[in-house]
Amino acid sequence: MYRYDAIDRRIVDARVAEFRDQVARRLSGALDEEHFKPLRLKNGLYLQLHAYMLRVAIPYGTLSGTQMRMLGHIARRYDRGYGHFTTRQNIQYNWIRLEEAPDLLAELATVEMHAIQTSGNCIRNISSDQFAGACADEVDDPRIWAELLRQWSTLHPEFSYLPRKFKIAVIASETDRAAMRLHDIGLQLVRDAAGAPGFRVYVGGGMGRTPFVGPLIREFLPAEQFLSYNEAILRVYNRFGRRDNIYKARIKILVHELGAERFAAEVEAEHARVLPLGIDAPADEVARIRGFFADPPFETGLADAVDLSDPDFGRWVERQVAAHRVAGYRIVTISLKPVGGIPGDATAEQMEAIADLAERYSFDEVRVTHAQNLVLPHVKAADLPAVWAVLRAIGLADSNLDLASDVIACPGLDYCTLANARSIPVAQMVAAVLAPRERELGELKIKVSGCINGCGHHHAGHIGVLGVDRKGVENYQLLLGGSGAEDASLAAILGPGFDEDGIVTAIEKVVDAYVALRAPGERFLDSYRRLGAAPFKAAVYGEVA
Amino acid sequence: MKLLTGNDLLRGDVLWWTGEGWSLLLDDALGLEKSTGEAVLAAEAAHERVSDLALVDADWVDGRWRPLKVRERIRGFGPTVRPDLALQGQDWR
Numbered sequence: 001m002y003r004y005d006a007i008d009r010r011i012v013d014a015r016v017a018e019f020r021d022q023v024a025r026r027l028s029g030a031l032d033e034e035h036f037k038p039l040r041l042k043n044g045l046y047l048q049l050h051a052y053m054l055r056v057a058i059p060y061g062t063l064s065g066t067q068m069r070m071l072g073h074i075a076r077r078y079d080r081g082y083g084h085f086t087t088r089q090n091i092q093y094n095w096i097r098l099e100e101a102p103d104l105l106a107e108l109a110t111v112e113m114h115a116i117q118t119s120g121n122c123i124r125n126i127s128s129d130q131f132a133g134a135c136a137d138e139v140d141d142p143r144i145w146a147e148l149l150r151q152w153s154t155l156h157p158e159f160s161y162l163p164r165k166f167k168i169a170v171i172a173s174e175t176d177r178a179a180m181r182l183h184d185i186g187l188q189l190v191r192d193a194a195g196a197p198g199f200r201v202y203v204g205g206g207m208g209r210t211p212f213v214g215p216l217i218r219e220f221l222p223a224e225q226f227l228s229y230n231e232a233i234l235r236v237y238n239r240f241g242r243r244d245n246i247y248k249a250r251i252k253i254l255v256h257e258l259g260a261e262r263f264a265a266e267v268e269a270e271h272a273r274v275l276p277l278g279i280d281a282p283a284d285e286v287a288r289i290r291g292f293f294a295d296p297p298f299e300t301g302l303a304d305a306v307d308l309s310d311p312d313f314g315r316w317v318e319r320q321v322a323a324h325r326v327a328g329y330r331i332v333t334i335s336l337k338p339v340g341g342i343p344g345d346a347t348a349e350q351m352e353a354i355a356d357l358a359e360r361y362s363f364d365e366v367r368v369t370h371a372q373n374l375v376l377p378h379v380k381a382a383d384l385p386a387v388w389a390v391l392r393a394i395g396l397a398d399s400n401l402d403l404a405s406d407v408i409a410c411p412g413l414d415y416c417t418l419a420n421a422r423s424i425p426v427a428q429m430v431a432a433v434l435a436p437r438e439r440e441l442g443e444l445k446i447k448v449s450g451c452i453n454g455c456g457h458h459h460a461g462h463i464g465v466l467g468v469d470r471k472g473v474e475n476y477q478l479l480l481g482g483s484g485a486e487d488a489s490l491a492a493i494l495g496p497g498f499d500e501d502g503i504v505t506a507i508e509k510v511v512d513a514y515v516a517l518r519a520p521g522e523r524f525l526d527s528y529r530r531l532g533a534a535p536f537k538a539a540v541y542g543e544v545a
Numbered sequence: 546m547k548l549l550t551g552n553d554l555l556r557g558d559v560l561w562w563t564g565e566g567w568s569l570l571l572d573d574a575l576g577l578e579k580s581t582g583e584a585v586l587a588a589e590a591a592h593e594r595v596s597d598l599a600l601v602d603a604d605w606v607d608g609r610w611r612p613l614k615v616r617e618r619i620r621g622f623g624p625t626v627r628p629d630l631a632l633q634g635q636d637w638r
């Protein structure tokens with residue numbers, strides 16, 4: 001894992017001291033709310049429906065056991081005993097007191113964490129593949145490049161006031177576990193015919209009000225030009241991105257309006273100016289960062305077989321455990337989606353237990369996924385029963401990864417001041433209704449957002465739900481056919497919306513139609529793509545297909 | 546009628562104007578005519594102790610206030626999915 005150097009530590013400590021002073025001045029009356037609000041937002045502190053909410057950055061979703069234990073401590077000491085893992089691989093606390101926020105941030109800083117750039121029109125937390133460094137199909141570890149971006153983008157003076165927020169994802173596999181093409185910049189590490197590393201560069205993806213799958217603007221960017229090219233993209237955006245209309249300010253609108261080809265030409269021209277400035281990371285700096293992500297001391301000659309005679313354990317292994325690139329090891333995904341629970345929520349006790357598991361069984365590493373689950377990336381096959389036993393004891397041994405009850409949901413109107421409708425109760429009802437037959441249904445990604453901003457990734461759902469306000473009443477639109485994976489696509493609205501109970505019934509009808517119409521081996525998404533919307537529309541609304 | 550609401554500066558708690566001060570309980574709120582509400586809002590805004598001040602519409606139903614928007618009813622109650630953390634005795638429906 002990356003460890004802070006003296007510069008990182010100084011930046012974070014200085015920010016804590018600065019914010020402590022700002023809070024003191026706000027509490028004394030020396031600062032009014034109008035001037036204080038942008039300062040607290042720059043430290044990830046929002047005022048939500050019921051209280052202050054703090055969003056803590058988890059760079060590329062990677063945590064040590066010590067950091068996870070600190071997140072549990074913060075949940076217990078400063079919040080109400082729980083936290084919420086988000087679709088940006090971060091964690092949010094819902095009940096923070098302003099007067100305690102500086103102490104909280106100071107405690108976070110002791111474990112090399114902070115809340116900088118988790119709000120505002122800047123480059124947000126860099127996201128990546130939760131299986132980085134563990135899966136067999138990656139060409140290199142994407143975290144090296146995500147960390148380089150983190151350092152480059154932290155307090156970058158030129159990009160602190162962009163037209164809008166900016167999100168970057170880095171992956172290094174053909175399998176996309178990070179919704180890479182739905183980011184402002186999506187970077188896929190590949191190798192050319194000679195084996196040299198480089199990046200496929202996608203720009204202008206995103207969800208929200210105007211969703212796009214990001215188009216490819218550079219087929220192969222040599223790795224040694226990584227930062228200068230990203231700098232060029234940001235410069236073009238900073239210069240041409242719209243600032244007159246918040247709804248048209250994201251880079252996806254600029255790329256769409258210019259066209260990918262012209263946008264790419266602008267970037268290439270800017271890159272030609274930036275490249276000679278020498279801002280790319282020297283090879284020895286890349287090597288230094290690479291050193292932090294070196295393999296842990298994997299053992300060799302380990303037994304690779306797992307005894308699956310216990311059917312409950314067998315089901316969990318089948319669903320939650322993935323192959324590792326090193327024989328004798330496995331990748332474990334911990335479901336934060338117990339049926340009846342709140343997607344992404346974890347208690348202080350659960351976080352502490354997972355920290356223990358990471359330290360004991362996974363070389364001190366935990367990952368957060370954009371689907372609001374957690375991952376132990378390096379678990380010995382022989383240790384799987386022990387890990388499972390602990391997860392059962394803390395209520396996190398569900399076997400539902402990528403199944404119908406593994407629902408993504410934003411906080412929605414239960415917490416969020418931007419939301420128009422509650423999303424968590426809908427997720428809970430859908431999960432409860434479909435869980436009994438989810439294995440029969442196969443892979444089915446359901447994603448629920450409480451407003452058009454789309455934090456619940458409804459546009460990337462095989463089945464998406466968007467909560468809207470209809471004359472003061474919650475209403476839910478049903479979308480079908482989205483994907484955030486390597487086969488990225490945007491879900492489309494099926495028809496008129498529903499009330500809270502109606503949306504669950506509508507989803508049941510969609511699923512029933514899928515079961516009746518699917519060809520052998522087809523996922524829901526495959527059937528939808530083959531058949532189109534008509535049969536599902538007929539099933540839901542009773543119209544003739 | 547209008548109710549004046551906001552969030553406590555220190556803790557972020559949802560507050561309701563009672564006519565004499567602020568309460569955590571929606572049931573304690575004082576119904577205000579629009580012009581009166583706007584005057585109270587302006588005075589309280591100047592104190593800078595309650596953030597995000599707003600006047601919200603509410604009906605008096607069966608002896609208690611019921612904000613017209615579900616958003617404000619949830620603010621008055623707490624997260625509907627965590628009734629253990631909500632204000633007891635309040636109702637969001």
